Amino acid sequence: MRPLTREHEQRTAPCSAAAPIAVVGNPENRRVQLFAAAVRAAGLPEPAVLPWYDILRGAPVRIPVGALVRVDSPGENAEVDRLLRRAAEPAQHGELVVAQGVLRPLPIAVVDFSGQNGGGIASVIRDDLRRSGYFDPLDPRSFVETGLTLANAPNFPQWTSIGAQAVLYGAVTPRPDNRNDYGFRLYDPYRQCQLVAWQFTATSEQWRRIGHKIADLIYQRMTGEAGFFDSRVLFVSESGTQLNRLSRLAIADQDGHDPVFLTAGDEIIMSPRFSMSDPNEITYVALGRDYSRIYLFNLSTGRRESLGEFDGQVLAPRFSNDGSKLAFSIIRGGNTDIYVMDLSSRQLRRLTSDPGIDTSPSFSPDGTQIVFTSDRSGTARLYTMRADGSGQRPISRGGGIYTAPAWSPRGDLIAFTKQSGGRFSTGVMRPDGSGERILSSSYFEEGPSWAPNGRYLMFARQSPGGDTRLWTVDLSGRVVSQAGYPGRGSDPSWSPLLDEQSARLSASGPDACPA
Secondary structure: OOOOEEEOOOOOOOOOOOOOEEEEEOOOOHHHHHHHHHHHHOOOOOOEEEEHHHHHHOOOOOOOOOOEEEEOOOOOOHHHHHHHHHOOOOOOOOOEEEOOEEEOOEEEEEOOOEOOOHHHHHHHHHHHHHHHOOEEEOOHHHOOOOOOOOOOOOOHHHHHOOOOOEEEEEEEEEOOOOOEEEEEEEEEOOOOEEEEEEEEEEOHHHHHHHHHHHHHHHHHHHHOOOOOOOOEEEEEEEEEOOOOEEEEEEEEEOOOOOOEEOOOOOOEEEEEEEEOOEEEEEEEEEEOOOOEEEEEEEOOOOOEEEOOOOOOEEEEEEEOOOOOEEEEEEEEOOEEEEEEEEOOOOOEEEOOOOOOEEEEEEEOOOOOEEEEEEOOOOOOEEEEEEOOOOOOEEOOOOOOEEEEEEEOOOOOOEEEEEEEOOEEEEEEEOOOOOOOEEEEEEOEEEEEEEOOOOOEEEEEEEOOOOOEEEEEEEOOOOOEEEOOOOOOEEEEEEOOOOOHHHHHHHHHOOOOOOO
16 A cells, blocks of 8 residues: 555634533543633633533533533543443443433534545545544435535535534545545534644545544544544454354454455464554464464565464464564463563563463553463452563452453553453453443453554454354443444454554644634
8 A cells, every 4th residue: 555645734714703612521630721721812702611520420510502512531530430430321322421411422514525436435434433422423415505615614504504513525636646635624613613624645546544544633633532543453254153163364444344364264363463563563373283373474565474383382462562572371281371572582581480371461551561361369360560570460359250451552441351240341440450340241242452542442242142243342331333344253453543643643734723
C-alpha cells in the first residue's frame, strides 16, 4: 500500500452567537477547566458544567435549552469511579446509560461525498461512528440540503431543523498523478462554525481506509479521545465441524472488511499477536503433528521466521511494547513457566520457576512490568512482576478464575477473562488489582484485546450450541456489539493505528470553533 499524505487548509469560519454550551464532567478536572477557558476566550457565554457525581446519583441537573453538550471522561475521581462500578441498569441498543440518566449519542449528518466512491466513504464513516456508541448518524433520506461543496458552508437552519448537531461532507478530486484528494469539512450547525477541515491524498483503491481515517479525526474532534478505526484485527478463523475443525490465521480491517487468510489450515493456530511498535510485525503459535513453534511474520514482506526449537510446548507469545522482546510460556516436565527472549540476540531468560502453570504474560506499556496468570495458589489468579522476574505478587482479589490478562496501551488498566458462577466475563482492573469492573458476561467469552486508544476491547464470545464470534465492548460496559467480521473467529489481537500520526494531527488542523 502506498503511504497516505495529509494536507490541511488554512480556512476558518466565524462563529456566530448560537446555542449555549454545557459539559458533562468532573468540575475539578483540568480538561473541563481548559474547555471552559477556551469557550470564554472565544467570547462565548460561560459553559454550564454538569457534574458526573450528580448525574450518577440521579440528582436533578439542568441542561440549558438547546445546549450543545460535550461529554468528558468520568475518570480521575474516586467517588465517581465507585458510582460507575455500581451502576447496573441495562442499556438500550444505541444508548449510553449512566445510573438514572441517559446520555444519547450525538446526532451527526454524514453526507455522501461527491466523486469516486463518495457514497462508500460516507457509509464507512457512518458505520464506524455508530459502532463507537457515541454517535447517531442520521438517515440521509432526512437531509433537506443537497449539493454541498467544499467551497461553501452548509445552510445551517436546514440542518438544525432535522436535529443534526454536526454536519460532515466532502469531495473526492482526481489528481494528475492518478491519485485522489479526499477533502472534508465538519461543521457545528448550532454555533454556525467549522469544527475541522482536512485533506488526504491516496490512491482510489484506498477509499475504505480513507473513510476510517476521517472517522478517526471526527471521533477525536468530538470526544477528545484518539480514534481507533484505522486499524486491523488479527484472529483465528474457524471453519469445519467440531470433530474436523480447520483453524487459519486471518487478518481484517477492524470493521471486518477485507479479510485475508495468512495460513493454509494445515496447522492449529493459537495466540496471534501484533507488535505494538509496528503493525506489520506479528507473532503466533503453530501446532503441528509433532511440534509447537512460535513464528514471527512480517505482513508487508510475507517473511515467516521460527524462533527455533524448544524443549517443550510453547504458548501465549506477546511482544514488549517496543518490539524488542517476546514473552511466552514453555510447558516442560509437567510445569509451565514464563520466559522472555531478546529478539536481537535470541537470548532466553526464565522468569518464573514455581510449581504450577504460569502463562499469558503481557508487558506494561513502559516495559518495566509483566502481568500473567498463575495457579500457584490453587486457583488461576492474576499476578504482576518486574520485567526481570522479581517482585512477583498476586493482584486479583475476587472469587473465580482469572485468565488472559492484557495490559492497556494507556497503562492504567489490565483487562482479563473471569470464570465464575458458571459464566465467563470480560473485565478490567487497575494494575494494583483495585477497581475491578465487569464489562460483559455471557455463556462463554475469552481473550480480550485492547483497541489502540485503550477505550474498547475485542474478545471472542460463544452462545450455547452456537459458533464463536468476535465481539466488542467499551470501557463503560454499555456499548456491546458483535464485531464486523461475519464468520467464526477467536483469539483476536487489535493492531496499533496503521498511521499513528493521523490521530495526533487532528487537533492542529484549522478550527474556528472552541477546542
